[in-house]
Amino acid sequence: MEGARNLTGKKSDSPLWKGRSSGMVNDIMLEMGESISLDIELFEEDIRGSKIHSEMLNKIGILSKEELQKIHTGLDQIREEIIEGQMDLRIELEDIHTHIENRLTELTGDTGKKLHTARSRNDQIALDTHLYVKKSAIQSMKSMYDLCEALLKRAEEHTDFLLPGYTHMQVAQPIRLSHHLLAHFWSFLRDFDRFHQSFQSADRLPLGSGAMAGVNYPTDRKYIQKKLNFQSIYPNSMDAVSTRDHIMDFLYASGVFMVHASRISEEIIIWNSIEFSFITLPDSLTTGSSIMPQKKNPDLAELSRGKTGRVCGNLFSLMTNLKGLPLTYNRDLQEDRFPLLDSSKQIQMTSQALTEMIRTAVFNKHNMQSSLEKGFATATDLADALVSEKNIPFREAHHIAGDLVRVCMENGCTLQTISDELRAKISPLLEDRAFFRNAIDLFKSADKKISESGTSLPRQKDQLNQAQQELSSRKEILKRNAEPS
Numbered sequence: 001m002e003g004a005r006n007l008t009g010k011k012s013d014s015p016l017w018k019g020r021s022s023g024m025v026n027d028i029m030l031e032m033g034e035s036i037s038l039d040i041e042l043f044e045e046d047i048r049g050s051k052i053h054s055e056m057l058n059k060i061g062i063l064s065k066e067e068l069q070k071i072h073t074g075l076d077q078i079r080e081e082i083i084e085g086q087m088d089l090r091i092e093l094e095d096i097h098t099h100i101e102n103r104l105t106e107l108t109g110d111t112g113k114k115l116h117t118a119r120s121r122n123d124q125i126a127l128d129t130h131l132y133v134k135k136s137a138i139q140s141m142k143s144m145y146d147l148c149e150a151l152l153k154r155a156e157e158h159t160d161f162l163l164p165g166y167t168h169m170q171v172a173q174p175i176r177l178s179h180h181l182l183a184h185f186w187s188f189l190r191d192f193d194r195f196h197q198s199f200q201s202a203d204r205l206p207l208g209s210g211a212m213a214g215v216n217y218p219t220d221r222k223y224i225q226k227k228l229n230f231q232s233i234y235p236n237s238m239d240a241v242s243t244r245d246h247i248m249d250f251l252y253a254s255g256v257f258m259v260h261a262s263r264i265s266e267e268i269i270i271w272n273s274i275e276f277s278f279i280t281l282p283d284s285l286t287t288g289s290s291i292m293p294q295k296k297n298p299d300l301a302e303l304s305r306g307k308t309g310r311v312c313g314n315l316f317s318l319m320t321n322l323k324g325l326p327l328t329y330n331r332d333l334q335e336d337r338f339p340l341l342d343s344s345k346q347i348q349m350t351s352q353a354l355t356e357m358i359r360t361a362v363f364n365k366h367n368m369q370s371s372l373e374k375g376f377a378t379a380t381d382l383a384d385a386l387v388s389e390k391n392i393p394f395r396e397a398h399h400i401a402g403d404l405v406r407v408c409m410e411n412g413c414t415l416q417t418i419s420d421e422l423r424a425k426i427s428p429l430l431e432d433r434a435f436f437r438n439a440i441d442l443f444k445s446a447d448k449k450i451s452e453s454g455t456s457l458p459r460q461k462d463q464l465n466q467a468q469q470e471l472s473s474r475k476e477i478l479k480r481n482a483e484p485s
């Protein structure tokens, strides 16, 4: 994992399960068994959970007030030490839980050793990942919100830019740039909802399940639920330590987001090419080539597209891990860490990159319009006009429009620039200049798409309003979950 600190390993140190075991551990056990290189990232969640767990132990009479105070002070100090990078990560201490407990015992003596009463690392790691998914889901919802807001703003600014809509990567029909940008807005808004769903999936408390059968103490799970702000509590201890549904849901939302991100990235890459030149990206979001001075590479879009495989792979990595896994805790589950932490990081970067590009791209109206002309985007409108105004069957109209396109191509002109003479030679029905200009007009073509969800100006205004309303309702969801979860 990028950013991991250096690990140290002391073969001679006794592992935490010494007692039954001789304590002699092979190097490969230490190397393969550690998860601290990844789950150091969960220290905030682990400490938060331990503080509330110790409060609960005090409430049921297992820890005295003084012991609770010592534990809290110790945990606060450990948190600072980790933030300052002062904690050595040692593979013989395996994971984040043991690192913190070990340090707490150094700081508080026997008191620290009491913290693990009525708890197992199995329900502890389950708690940590639930808290982490909730945090990451909220961050991702915020990122989706920012991206949608940027798309909506650019859409509002560009209702009077026309560009080709493509099918089969062939110029199909003129559309408003606002329409195109809003198409992406809606898919990212659905991603917001998918991340919200993963938040809800993680909003259940697993702590209190112990290793898997429950614990031998009259613990107060409701207290922990309330203090850690969980919507509900897992009713079955075996399910609670075994499930990784919350992570799968988050990884699915992440994968779908990346698929969407890769699609808009692909367009940015194409639009940024010399051949298209539909957009210009700011220098700050591009790179140059070490050999070819003319290049301005859209690396952020390429990297966003490129990371998609990795993030989708993370979902499959976890699903494959879980397939056929028997109840309850198995060490395989430790492998959930990489996909979770990696996807969480990649989607934050990708969404930020996209938002920046959308906010700052300059759209080149002229080039978009000339592609429409070069692509004969209104040939179908002409055929339709011949049917409705010149009263001929559609098949015939289609032939006339097709002949016109062929002649234009042979003569290197467009529907907009073809001469009156050439046109008249194709069909007397095309002689009527006013009729012809009207039929092939790009804006008029767009404005004929009057059906709901279409690209005409009034329908664009409706859609922009609807998008604004939907976005506001997502803001409410973010506000409701604003306090630390």
Ligand code: ARG
Residues within 6 Å of the ligand: 035, 094, 095, 121, 122, 125, 329, 331, 333, 334
């Ligand atoms: N490091 C372990 C994990 O991340 C914590 C739980 C270990 N439990 C055990 N029985 N070894 O999954």
